[in-house]
Each structure stands twice: as structure tokens, then as C-alpha cells.
Amino acid sequence: MNNQFVSIEGLSKVYPSDNGDTVVFEDANFGIDKGEFVCIIGHSGCGKSTILNVLAGLDEPSTGGVIMDGKEIVGPSLERGVVFQNYSLLPWLSTLQNVSFGVTARWPDWSKENVIAHSQRYLKMVGLGDSLDKKPSELSGGMRQRVSIARAFATSPKLLLLDEPFGALDALTRGVIQDELIKIWSETQQTVFMITHDVDEAILLADRILLMSNGPNARVAESVTINIDRPRQRDTIVKDPAYYKIRNYLVNFLVNRSGERDLSEHPRIVDPSHLSAQDQDKSTEQKNKTATLQVVNH
Amino acid sequence: MQSLNVPAALVSFCLLLVLLGLWEALNQPPKATKALTEFEILMGGVDQEARVPPPSQVAEHAWNELSNPFYDAGPNDKGIGIQLGYSLYRVLAGFLAAALIAIPLGFVIGMSPLMHKALNPFIQILRPISPLAWMPLALFVIKDSELSAIFVIFICSIWPMLINTAFGVSNVRSDWISVARTHELGQIKTALLVILPAAAPTILTGMRISIGIAWLVIVAAEMLVGGTGIGYYVWNEWNNLDLNSVIFSIVMIGAVGMLLDAALGGVEKLVQYKE
Numbered sequence: 001m002n003n004q005f006v007s008i009e010g011l012s013k014v015y016p017s018d019n020g021d022t023v024v025f026e027d028a029n030f031g032i033d034k035g036e037f038v039c040i041i042g043h044s045g046c047g048k049s050t051i052l053n054v055l056a057g058l059d060e061p062s063t064g065g066v067i068m069d070g071k072e073i074v075g076p077s078l079e080r081g082v083v084f085q086n087y088s089l090l091p092w093l094s095t096l097q098n099v100s101f102g103v104t105a106r107w108p109d110w111s112k113e114n115v116i117a118h119s120q121r122y123l124k125m126v127g128l129g130d131s132l133d134k135k136p137s138e139l140s141g142g143m144r145q146r147v148s149i150a151r152a153f154a155t156s157p158k159l160l161l162l163d164e165p166f167g168a169l170d171a172l173t174r175g176v177i178q179d180e181l182i183k184i185w186s187e188t189q190q191t192v193f194m195i196t197h198d199v200d201e202a203i204l205l206a207d208r209i210l211l212m213s214n215g216p217n218a219r220v221a222e223s224v225t226i227n228i229d230r231p232r233q234r235d236t237i238v239k240d241p242a243y244y245k246i247r248n249y250l251v252n253f254l255v256n257r258s259g260e261r262d263l264s265e266h267p268r269i270v271d272p273s274h275l276s277a278q279d280q281d282k283s284t285e286q287k288n289k290t291a292t293l294q295v296v297n298h
Numbered sequence: 299m300q301s302l303n304v305p306a307a308l309v310s311f312c313l314l315l316v317l318l319g320l321w322e323a324l325n326q327p328p329k330a331t332k333a334l335t336e337f338e339i340l341m342g343g344v345d346q347e348a349r350v351p352p353p354s355q356v357a358e359h360a361w362n363e364l365s366n367p368f369y370d371a372g373p374n375d376k377g378i379g380i381q382l383g384y385s386l387y388r389v390l391a392g393f394l395a396a397a398l399i400a401i402p403l404g405f406v407i408g409m410s411p412l413m414h415k416a417l418n419p420f421i422q423i424l425r426p427i428s429p430l431a432w433m434p435l436a437l438f439v440i441k442d443s444e445l446s447a448i449f450v451i452f453i454c455s456i457w458p459m460l461i462n463t464a465f466g467v468s469n470v471r472s473d474w475i476s477v478a479r480t481h482e483l484g485q486i487k488t489a490l491l492v493i494l495p496a497a498a499p500t501i502l503t504g505m506r507i508s509i510g511i512a513w514l515v516i517v518a519a520e521m522l523v524g525g526t527g528i529g530y531y532v533w534n535e536w537n538n539l540d541l542n543s544v545i546f547s548i549v550m551i552g553a554v555g556m557l558l559d560a561a562l563g564g565v566e567k568l569v570q571y572k573e
Contacts, residue, residue: 058476076479088473092495092571101491105481137572155481 004031005191006055006159010064013050024050025218028064029266030210032159037185037192039202040220041250042212043258048195052161055193056082068159078106081157085164087144089136089151096132099123099151106155122154123147125184126177142173146180153184162194166201175234178204186231199250203243204232209250210267214258220267221260224250227273242273249275318353325352351542359542360549374534376526378547382554384526388444388519389512389558392451396508400456401501404463405489408497414464421460429454429515433522443523450519455508462504466497498569506562513555528554 025047053059249272367379520529535543
């Protein structure tokens with residue numbers, strides 16, 4: 001695990017309070033390979049956002065640490081770009097200025113023409129070549145998130161962190177921007193870590209999906225390999241024989257099994273495309289029993 | 299909204315006409331019923347009572363003054379333009395000095411909770427002091443009436459700017475600070491590139507309040523220090539019993555105050571942003 005590009009080791013977050021500490025998540029151990037697209041799914045309160053903020057350097061873990069490219073992550077850095085759920089564009093800057101803001105910060109020595117040309121290239125990639133001079137307030141939510149994505153990709157970070165980037169968008173817009181994200185990701189071969197609540201979105205985008213059990217004391221329980229060939233497309237991916245196997249597996253975890261306490265140190269590696277339907281049902285039954293027991297024990 | 303402008307202007311104009319008309323009509327001296335004696339002619343009519351001059355007279359006086367605003371016929375007789383110029387100079391000097399201190403200090407208070415707590419008691423006790431109460435102390439310490447007037451403007455315009463800057467800076471959305479942090483901006487760059495534009499509308503609101511207060515205070519300050527300025531002018535013309543000039547200068551004070559406010563309002567529009 002240690003030779004992976006990003007390695008998360010023994011991460012936990014504890015909020016101390018008078019009537020006992022609250023452990024949001026504990027013992028998070030996983031890695032991300034270079035060029036890999038990893039999604040993380042879990043119910044609200046399991047600490048996904050905290051993990052992402054720790055990776056961004058915006059938050060500090062209670063124990064453990066993150067090593068990226070051989071160095072420990074301390075504080076925010078341009079090597080890790082973040083796309084926030086609420087876009088976080090600077091409203092007094094135009095679309096182009098918002099992107100060139102990042103580009104200038106990344107390469108302070110670049111000439112003005114160079115910065116603008118580079119920023120424009122990325123805005124064209126997300127289909128905003130015609131809205132360079134508009135302010136964020138003049139753009140729709142989807143367009144704003146595209147600017148935010150362009151800003152993050154334009155700085156070519158080693159690791160790109162997406163915090164539920166499409167959570168506030170309607171389904172149609174979301175689909176279009178997912179396509180754009182796939183396009184720009186395949187062009188740049190970025191390493192991406194993304195939080196999402198949308199199972200279909202995760203299957204469409206990810207190489208691997210991390211499943212988190214419920215908080216408090218949440219853990220990264222399973223690492224689900226998405227064995228579907230790329231390039232993937234929204235309309236054809238559902239015809240892939242593995243698609244519904246994976247989807248059922250994920251939904252089953254979220255609905256039936258996310259409350260279980262799994263104490264293994266590393267997330268279990270699962271490839272649902274090889275599971276037969278009976279296997280899935282059997283594991284559900286079994287797990288359902290343990291889940292009931294768990295509730296009683298609580 | 300556009301369609302309201304014309305009717306609103308019309309109503310304003312009618313109101314103005316009615317008010318001026320009433321003022322004019324109620325302030326006419328009574329007509330003489332018999333030939334005036336020589337004494338009465340010297341005294342300006344049969345009316346023994348002093349009256350507020352009607353607007354027609356004030357307007358005539360204003361026309362004369364405004365057609366030659368910059369004449370200088372000695373210490374007690376200067377044009378309205380010169381007097382307003384002195385007042386504007388003092389207001390702007392005190393205001394700019396206050397801005398130079400209040401805005402950076404407001405940043406410090408807004409960015410550091412420690413400094414906020416440490417400085418807050420000073421601000422709370424100094425802020426409610428009437429600026430004119432500083433005048434005797436200022437005169438004693440500075441020993442210069444001109445500079446003392448500027449100091450009084452300084453001390454009265456510093457508070458709204460300081461408080462608004464601190465408020466604007468401390469309320470910048472944390473997302474934007476996160477953006478600055480993930481782009482590795484240092485303290486100074488964060489302050490200039492993110493916090494300043496984010497807080498600019500609030501800061502400008504503070505500046506607008508400050509310049510309004512400064513313009514209110516300068517009239518009173520100049521009545522005290524004397525010599526030049528619109529405040530001195532009003533008081534001097536009262537001593538001269540020249541009510542035409544008094545009313546004229548009151549109107550001018552209002553007009554200049556409105557222009558100052560409009561100027562800062564214009565700047566405020568420039569830095570305004572929509573989220």
C-alpha cells in the first residue's frame with residue numbers, strides 16, 4: 001500500500017466534547033494510484049468531507065496522516081486542486097479572471113498572454129469559450145461549476161479533489177457536466193478523488209469506489225473495483241453486463257450494510273462484476289442478520 | 299422602474315413650487331398705506347418686525363454670489379466658492395488621514411480575533427465621544443486652529459470606517475478564504491486579492507457614512523475655530539444679520555453634502571458585486 005501515489009494511513013477525526021469524544025471516522029487506510037479516478041460514497045455524517053479536506057490540507061486529522069508522492073501533506077498546496085460543492089468562484093471576477101487567478105498563482109512567472117491563453121484553453125474544454133467576460137452571477141449553476149472545474153484542471157494539480165461537485169445541479173445539467181468531466185479527465189490523466197451521493201455517477205466516473213460505513217466511528221469499509229471498459233458513456237454504460245451487478249452491490253451496501261461495524265484494518269477489495277446474483281442475495285441475507293444483531297447490541 | 303422617474307420628478311417639482319410659493323407669499327412685507335417718512339425709508343419699510351427673506355430675494359442673492367464665487371475682498375468678505383473650498387479641504391484631509399489608519403487597522407481587527415478583543419474596549423469608549431469635545435484638547439496640544447479642525451474631522455470619520463472594515467473583513471465567506479489557501483496565497487496576497495475586493499462594498503459603505511458625518515461636523519467645527527470655511531461663513535453672516543446669505547449657505551451646505559455622498563456612492567457601485 002505504501003508505494004501508492006497517495007497513501008492515507010490511520011486517519012481519524014475526533015471532536016472532543018464534555019460528554020465523551022465524538023469519533024467521526026477512524027482507521028481510514030487506503031491508497032490512490034497515479035491517474036486513478038476514485039469516488040467515495042457514504043451516508044451523511046460519515047466524514048467524507050473531512051477526509052477530502054484533510055487531503056486538501058484545509059483540515060487536520062486527529063491521528064494518522066496522508067503521504068502524497070513521498071511527502072506528507074501539511075497545509076494546502078497548489079499540488080492539490082479542489083472543486084467545492086458551492087463552486088466558490090470569486091464573484092467580482094469574470095469567468096476568465098477566475099480561471100487565470102488560479103493559473104497566475106500556479107505559475108507566477110508566466111507572461112500575461114500565456115496565462116490568458118492557458119486559461120482560455122481550459123474554459124473552451126468545458127464549453128465556456130463564449131462566456132469569458134461574464135461574472136459568476138450571470139451564469140447558471142451548471143456553468144459556474146464548469147468554471148470551477150476549469151480553474152482546478154488549469155492549475156494541473158497532482159491530485160484533484162472534487163467535493164460533491166454536482167450535488168446542487170439538476171439531473172440534466174449534471175449529466176452534461178459529467179460527460180465534460182470524463183472528457184477533460186481523459187485528456188489530462190489527472191488523479192482524482194471525488195465525493196458523491198450518486199451511485200450511477202460514481203459507476204460512470206470511477207475506477208474504484210470506496211464505501212464508508214455510517215458515522216460516528218465510521219470506517220472506509222470496502223473498495224469496489226469498477227470493471228467496466230472505458231471510454232464509458234452515460235447511454236451505453238447501462239447495457240454493460242457488469243453495470244447492474246455493481247449498482248445492486250453498491251445500493252445494497254448503502255441501504256442494508258452501511259450500519260455494520262467492520263473492524264478490519266484495510267477496506268475489503270470487491271469486484272462485483274464477478275459476483276453472481278445468488279452470491280449477492282446470500283451475502284445480503286447474512287449481513288441482514290448481523291445488522292439486526294448489531295442494532296440489538298447497540 | 300424607469301417609468302417612475304418622470305412622474306417622480308414631476309411631483310418633486312410641484313412640491314418645490316408649492317413650498318417656495320408659500321414661503322414667498324407668507325413673507326411679504328405689508329404695503330405702505332401712506333407715504334413713508336424719511337426714517338421709515340432708511341429702515342427699509344413700515345414693517346418694524348424682522349422677516350425671513352422670501353425665496354425670490356434669496357435666489358437673487360444666490361445668483362450674485364454664484365456668478366462670482368471666488369472673489370476675495372479681505373478676511374471678512376470672501377466668495378462662497380472660497381469658503382466651501384476651505385471646508386472641503388479640511389474634510390478631505392481629515393477623512394483621508396482617517397481612511398489611511400482606519401482601513402489597515404480594520405483589516406487587522408477583522409483578521410485577528412485577538413486584536414478584535416484587545417482593541418474593542420478602546421473603540422467602544424472613544425466612538426461615542428462627540429467630535430467637538432476633542433476641540434479644546436486639540437487646540438491645546440496642536441496649537442493650530444486649522445490643524446485642530448482637521449483633527450476633529452479625522453476623529454469623527456475614523457469610527458464608521460474602522461468598524462465597517464473590521465466587519466466586512468471578518469465576514470468574508472470562508473469558501474473564498476479556502477480558495478486563497480488552496481492557491482497558496484500568502485497573507486498579504488490573500489488580503490489584497492481576496493479579502494479586499496470581498497469586503498470592499500462594506501468598507502465603502504463605512505466611508506460613505508464617514509464623509510457624511512465629517513460634512514456635518516465641519517460646519518460646527520468652523521463655527522468654533524473661525525477664520526474661513528462654510529461654517530464660519532454661516533455664523534459670520536448671522537452676526538451681520540444677513541439672512542439672505544445664511545439661507546443661501548444652508549442650501550449650499552446641503553448641495554455639497556449631497557455631491558460628496560453621490561461621489562462615494564459612485565465608487566461604491568464600482569466595487570459592488572452580485573453573488
